[in-house]
Amino acid sequence: MRSKSSAEFRRKIALHAALVPLALIWLFPLWMMFVFSTMSENGIFSPGIVLTPSDQFVQNFVVLERDVGFLRATTISILVAAAYTLLSVALTSMAGWALASYRFVGKGVVLATILGTLTLPYFVVVIPQFIMVARDFGLDNTWFALIVPPLFNSLGVLFMRQTFQMMPGELFDAARVEGVKEWRIFLFVGLPLARPAIAALSIILFLHSWNNYLWPLLINSKPAMMTAPVALGSLIGLTKVSWGGIMTGAVMLTAPMLILFVALQRHFVAGISAGAVK
């Protein structure tokens, strides 16, 4: 008995001895992002190793604000992510509801088209999207360009379809027998029951939009309409630039998502595993 428990103890030690250093390595870039954001320019480029935060965060932020107008860019990012999330949840849950609840002409074609094109790389669509939005319609540097084209994402459709399919159908049929209209059944029975799924989906969509880089970079390159990642990215690679300022921006982009992640880890994990098992 004693030898078994001591073997278990050794295994426990080995497990932690493997995971602790790995976890520290994984946390290191995030920790350094924070440390750099609090250091003066001279501090970052001094020969010594500094692993603890200093007190220059506000000064760095002032420089960043002067360089790219980061507050305005952040405001744009927040509004775009909120609008995108709201619209995408609305569109995809309606579509998912239709695909889960009804038998209709063309259903097979719609499903096959969504599933068949799901894994196509984004690069296949980005060029025509750009030509259409920027050149044909001249809608570059607009809210429309930031919010509407990315709504094509079909992940939510499949996710919501699956969610509605797993609900007991008798629930909806009972309402139908009572003569309740379909849109009321969707709105007042289906959607409330789908709340956990909608929470997971919203988090993933918001994160997508908040971190989206390539499309906003292409379509909204005018400083006044840049999102926060585009504004920050425009500084990386310049020769005379404040790295303390860049790191302040990186922290401001990352910290809210980390806080959300800690608070809503269950939903994040649910959204990611569901997103993978499409």
Add this chain to the structure above:
Amino acid sequence: MRLRTQTAYAFLTPYLLVFLAFWIWPIANSFWLSFLNTRSANWTFNPRVTWGRLLVDPAFANALWNTLIILVIQVPIMIALATVLATLLNSSMLKARGLFRFAFFAPVVVGEVAYAAVFRLMFNHEFGIINKMLAVASVPAIPWLSSPNAAMAVIIIAVTWRWAGYNAIIILAGLQSIPEDVYEAATLDGVSKTRQFFFITLPLLRPVIVLCVVISVIGTMQLFSEPFLITNRGGPGQATETLGLFLYRQAFGAFNFGYASAIAYTIAALAIVISLINLWLGRERE
């Protein structure tokens, strides 16, 4: 169920409009564009300057080579690491589980620009914290971003840091769907933990791991932000230029939409072929 075509389309139409306009139509359109010479005043049919050029353009060959190198090195390392991580995180003996999960899963929410900035600064030749720490161990400074091989290593390290946890989340979900009594039976039969991992866990995880490989292959084929931001537009020279970055430069630097569309379809075709090979290798055998 009775046929309710009208009701169904009332719910579907708003999404279908966006889906057709910004997904289906562009897919067809860029295929057509890939046959056009978009550098002439009127775009004319001339696949020789798009598909034909792919065969002879050394810059394309270089980007393809770099992408495949990253793919072949990075994906196996990351998936192996993610599998080990998921197994360790799933252990019932683990203390402070939440803390460990945070450490490995947190990169999933970090944006490309933010993490690219940090990696670029950390791997700076003269002032980067990595070289400063290597100096403590008496390792001479490595020109991370100005030597071709080292720059590739930085890209691989960065991508692995960003995506290992993401894959671990998926594999962890797979692990948790393996019924506990399989292990109980094995333990009763005196099968060691290590053998359980190799002969029970790994075979049962195979579909999930294949899924992770496929997702990672598709992602790596489209690698763009990391060489764009960390190694300064695929530097040094064109040493870390990927297919995604090459496409970006052709489409939005040179505005050669036809050629860029041919590159886009090459990326798609390669992603599909490599994914199918993986699915075939990972298929259930009788």
